[in-house]
Amino acid sequence: MKSIPITSIEGFQIGQAQDLEGGTGVTVIINKDGATGAVDVRGGGPATRETDLLDPKNMVQKIHSVVLSGGSAFGLESSSGVVRYLKEKGVGFGMKDIIVPIVCQASLFDLSVGSSDAYPDREMGYLAAQNSEQNVFESGCKGAGTGASVGKLMGFEHSMKTGIGSAAFQIGPLKVGAIAAVNACGDIYEPDSKIRVAGIYDRETKTEIDTEQAVLQMATQAMEGMNTTICCVITNADLDQAMLTKLAGMSQNALARTIRPVHTPNDGDTVFAMTSNQVPADLTLVSVMAIQALSEAIVDAAKSATPMFGLESWSSLHQA
Template identity: 40%
Template sequence: MTKRRNLITDVAGLRIGNAHDAALGSGVTVALFDEPAVVSCEVMGGAPGTRETDLLQPDKMVPGIHAVVLSGGSAFGLDAASGVQAYLRQQGTGFPVGNVRVPLVSQAVVFDLNNGGNKDWGLYPPYRELGFQAAEKADLKFDLGTTGGGYGATTANLKGGLGSASATTSSGHIVGALAIVNAIASAVIGDGPHFWAGALEEENEFGGHGHPTKVTPEKRQLIWKGRSQPATTIALVATDAVLTKAQAKRLAIASHAGLARGLRFSHALLDGDTIFAAATGHQPLRKEVAEFTELTALAADCLTRAIARGVYEATALPYPGAQAAWKDRFPRA
């Protein structure tokens, strides 16, 4: 039996690639599916940036897609999907339309334009090239924290980043989550070091602190980024189960509970909170209702943990005045 990585790639049938530009202060993360995956999504933020999400709705004809991209760059970052599409076309991958193959790539972006990096890129933004590079690097193992689409991510009070986690259901299905934590609010309780996700932590994956003895009103005070600055956490949850497109939609909806548990707060007017849900179809559901219900619960748990891991594993950006990372603030923790 393959040793669990505690990454979304524990789900058979997908690989993750990352690419970033340190001077730019931004990057791209891509999930490539070995075979077209059943994917849907749910957008619950008030300020989303997305590409090719309408085709993921259960009433649309496309049965599966080839990749999901999670990127920095706000609306400029939507170019990343074109780079991934170019890579897939080069590999001969795509939805056949006559003599042409069209790779289907859906995407969501985070706003990371005010993090100190050099965004003066000239005529065209660099995200198409970053998308191609990320696709080239897709593998089962990948780094967390300040990497890929999480490179330039921030939260209200600590550096954000790329996080991931996985779990196994009682029926043996694998579920995992991948998140770019660029939250408008906070992943930690008060000033930290405890994470809102503390109750769900496994094997000290984000410091082993659990929850404080008491979450006082002072620790519950709302903090968020510059009051008119957009931000978002975007994510992919995946399972090796065989799901319909409607079930994938329900999985995406249910997974938003994990986003809400991992942050205080989420789904705000300035958020773009978008979650994709993918099924790679390696294991059928035998007791459909019970097994699917457990999948939705564990997917949400994985997303909560992935959010904490993204912040816990992050390192500060290499710019003067850059936001401190969790490990900078709590070096002895």
């Protein structure tokens, strides 16, 4: 299995746009031919669009874009810009002489970073869709990861900056990749290890605090509800929607391997999956590759982030 750029998976184009001053942004994954789509939502506080449509028993099997954004519920507006872009390109679900682009979305809460009035709007969504024509992806404080942070359990002043990340792998003609914008309640760890990457940080004492231990110590206190990890797995594997739904669910194992705690009532953890259905492949193999890719994408989102808005990051604490 070899590592490949996320942008090398044929049929998909990725674009990003952000407001660095306001601290928010949007990342768009587009398949103009229509990709089989699925979703698995585990967090207790999601902000999403068109997830019910992805139930295999419903009519639409193909989608044209997944949008990951900041802005919480306000940020859901950005997908309307993506819809407009796709309509102008003649991309969508055909109903007689009408074309309706199918765009799904999940948003994370970044309103406590930068400006609380800043969120991805239709114009930013349209710009990200336009930028996808260059098919360039940057990890770190870009796109949906612009305002992402972790470690907010003890207040924003104890959080650390994270962002968006990616990873992708190839075996023969089979390609599987993942993108993750990490704004989790829990700490970020290297997969299946005790190596902590980001979480609660006390700037006064310059010490890192374990979130799970903090939860136990704060048993009688209210928990902050500003957390979500939103992801998209993309592949060229030939899977039907039911199989792809299983893939999205199994890919949540990556969150369990890298985020502690995860899927809390305060999280909106959501994993989308999209496939261009080009390469026959075993679902178990694709799932193992997806879990590996998403695990690395989550760590990449933390390690690629830079200090912003007064928050330290892994890069500022662990690199000379």
